[in-house]
Amino acid sequence: MASFRRHENGTWEYRIRYKDPATQKYKEKSKRGFKTKKEAQLAAAKAEREIYDGTFPLQGDITYEQVFKTWWAAHSQTIKQSSRYTTKCKFTKHILPAFGKMKLREITPVYCQKVINQWAKEIKSVSEYRIYASQVLKYAVKLGYIAKNPMESVTIPRQDSEFLAGEGVKRNYWTREEVQEFLTLAKEHMDLQDYIMFYMLIYTGMRKGELLALEWGDVDLFNRSILIRQTLFFHQKKEIFQKVKTYEARTIYIDQKTARILQKWEVQQRERLLECGINAKPRFVLCRNDLRPLRLASPNEKLASFIKKYNLHPITVHGLRHTHASILFEAGASIKEVQARLGHRDINTTMDVYTHVMDQAMEKTADVFSKFMES
Numbered sequence: 001m002a003s004f005r006r007h008e009n010g011t012w013e014y015r016i017r018y019k020d021p022a023t024q025k026y027k028e029k030s031k032r033g034f035k036t037k038k039e040a041q042l043a044a045a046k047a048e049r050e051i052y053d054g055t056f057p058l059q060g061d062i063t064y065e066q067v068f069k070t071w072w073a074a075h076s077q078t079i080k081q082s083s084r085y086t087t088k089c090k091f092t093k094h095i096l097p098a099f100g101k102m103k104l105r106e107i108t109p110v111y112c113q114k115v116i117n118q119w120a121k122e123i124k125s126v127s128e129y130r131i132y133a134s135q136v137l138k139y140a141v142k143l144g145y146i147a148k149n150p151m152e153s154v155t156i157p158r159q160d161s162e163f164l165a166g167e168g169v170k171r172n173y174w175t176r177e178e179v180q181e182f183l184t185l186a187k188e189h190m191d192l193q194d195y196i197m198f199y200m201l202i203y204t205g206m207r208k209g210e211l212l213a214l215e216w217g218d219v220d221l222f223n224r225s226i227l228i229r230q231t232l233f234f235h236q237k238k239e240i241f242q243k244v245k246t247y248e249a250r251t252i253y254i255d256q257k258t259a260r261i262l263q264k265w266e267v268q269q270r271e272r273l274l275e276c277g278i279n280a281k282p283r284f285v286l287c288r289n290d291l292r293p294l295r296l297a298s299p300n301e302k303l304a305s306f307i308k309k310y311n312l313h314p315i316t317v318h319g320l321r322h323t324h325a326s327i328l329f330e331a332g333a334s335i336k337e338v339q340a341r342l343g344h345r346d347i348n349t350t351m352d353v354y355t356h357v358m359d360q361a362m363e364k365t366a367d368v369f370s371k372f373m374e375s
Contacts (some may be wrong), residue, residue, distance in 0.1 A: 014044035052187035065100035082233035173322035205324035
C-alpha cells in the first residue's frame with residue numbers, strides 16, 4: 001500500500017512498502033518530485049502494478065546467490081536427482097564463486113566476458129557453464145531485478161588448437177574392424193562378465209547407466225527383446241534407480257547370437273555366484289558378488305586399462321554407443337531407426353552427435369559422381 005507526503009517545496013512523494021520475492025524481507029521504494037498528489041498517486045499505482053507483475057526494476061542490493069536460491073528451489077524439482085547433483089556441483093565449484101556475492105547491478109557484460117574467458121582456460125564444457133549461469137540471470141530479469149541479461153552478449157572463446165590444420169575432433173568411435181579386434185582380445189583376456197558388459201554396450205547401443213541397471217526381468221530371450229526403462233545413479237555410495245534419460249521406456253531387439261550369449265550368461269552367472277556361496281537369483285544382468293549393481297566407474301576403468309594394455313584406438317565408454325550408431329548407419333539404417341534404438345527424444349541429437357558418419361559417406365561422393373559420368 002502506498003503512502004504520500006507533501007514536502008516543504010510543494011512537491012509530492014510516494015512511498016511503497018513491498019515484500020521482496022527473493023529475500024522475503026520487506027523493503028520500501030519511494031519517488032519524489034511530483035507536482036500534484038494526483039500525479040504521485042498515478043505513478044504509485046503503476047509501480048505497485050509492476051511490482052505485483054514482477055516487472056518493476058527493483059535491483060537494490062539483491063545478490064546473484066539470493067536469486068539463485070529462489071531459482072534453484074523451483075528448478076531442482078523439475079529435473080532428476082542425478083541432474084540435480086551434477087548441476088549443483090557446477091554452481092558450487094565455479095558459478096557461485098564467480099557471481100554469488102555480487103549484486104545484480106554490478107554484474108556487467110564486461111565482467112561476464114572476463115569470467116567466461118577464465119573458465120575457457122579451466123573447463124572443457126564452458127558453454128554449458130555459461131548456459132547455467134545465464135539461467136539465473138534470466139530468472140532475475142523475469143522477477144524484474146534487472147532489465148537485461150548481461151550474459152547474453154558474451155562470446156565463447158575458441159582454443160588455439162581449433163585453428164591449426166590437422167587438429168580436428170578426436171575420433172571417439174571404433175570402426176567395424178576395430179570392434180572385431182577388441183572383441184577377439186576381450187573374449188580371450190577379459191573376465192567373462194566384463195566381456196559380456198562391453199559386448200552388450202557395442203551390440204545394443206545402451207547407455208552405461210541403462211545397462212548397469214538392466215534386470216533379468218526386462219530381458220525377453222524368447223522374443224529377443226530388451227525393455228530399457230531405468231538407469232543407474234549413485235549418490236553417497238547408494239544406488240538410485242531413475243527413469244531413463246528421456247523419461248520414456250523403450251524396447252530394443254537383439255539378434256540371435258546376442259540372445260544365445262545372454263541365455264548362456266544367465267546360467268554362468270548363477271554358477272559363479274554359487275561358487276561364492278550365494279544361492280539367491282540375481283536381479284541384475286551384471287552384478288557384484290553381493291548382488292548389487294556394478295559401480296558406474298567400473299566400465300570406464302576397465303575399458304581405459306584394456307585399451308592401454310593392447311594399444312587400441314582410444315575411445316570412452318560412451319564412444320561404444322557412438323560405435324553402435326556408426327555401424328548401424330554404415331549398414332544402411334535410417335536416422336529414425338537409429339534415433340528409436342538409442343532413445344534420443346530429439347532427432348537433431350542423433351544427427352548432431354553422429355555427423356562423422358555422414359562425413360564418411362561424403363568422402364565417397366566424388367567417386368560416385370566420377371563413376372556415373374564414365375558409365
